[in-house]
Amino acid sequence: MGQRNKLLHSDGDSDPMGVVANLFDVAMVFAVALMVALVTRFNMTELFSKEDFSLVKNPGKENMEIITKKGETIQRYTPSENQESEGKKGRKVGIAYELENGEIIYVPE
Template sequence: MRRRKNKFLNPAVDNDPVSAVANLFDVAMVFAVALMIALVTRFNIAEMFTQEDFTIVKNPGKENMEIITKKGEEIIRYKSNNNAKGDGKKGKRVGTAYELDNGEIIYVPE
C-alpha cells in the first residue's frame, strides 16, 4: 500500500538561495521609499522640488535663525551671526514689518 504525501504538511522545500535575497531586496526597496516619503513630509521640503521661487525663515528671532531662499535653480542658506550686533557695522532702514493678530507678518518696503 502506498502512502500519499500530504502537500500541506510536507511542502516542497525550495533550495534556491537567491529567492531569499530577492525577497530581501523587495523589502528594502519598500522601506527606502517609505523613508523618503516620511522625510519629505516631516521636514516640509516638498517646496524644494517645485519651480516656484520662495523664502523660508526657520526659528525667526532666535539665535539659530536660518533663512533659506530659492531663486530659479539656486538655493541660498543664510545663518544668523550673533557677532554682527556689536562689531561696528552700520546699515540703513529698508522697511517696516508688522505682525497681525493672526501671527502673519507683513513687510512694507520704504
C-alpha cells in the same frame, strides 16, 4: 509523477542570495515611503516645485536659518556675529510683525 515533483521543488528555492535581494528591495521601498511621508508631514512640498521661495527657520533665535531657492539652486544662510570670514556683511535694520489677519508690518530702527 516525477516531472510534477520536479516543478514544485526547483533549484531556485535553495539560493540564499535571493533572500538578500528581496530584503534589499523591501528596504528601498520602505525608505522611499518614509521620505515621502516626512516631506508631506512637514509641508516641505515647495522644495520640489518650480517656484522660487525663501524660508526662515527659527526666526529671531540664535539658530535662525534662511533658505532660498532660485531655479534649481538651494542656498542656506546662517547669520552670525562674524560674517567677514565669508565675505558677507550685514546689520539689523528693523523688526517685522505679523498681525492676526496675516498682514506683515515692518518697523525700521
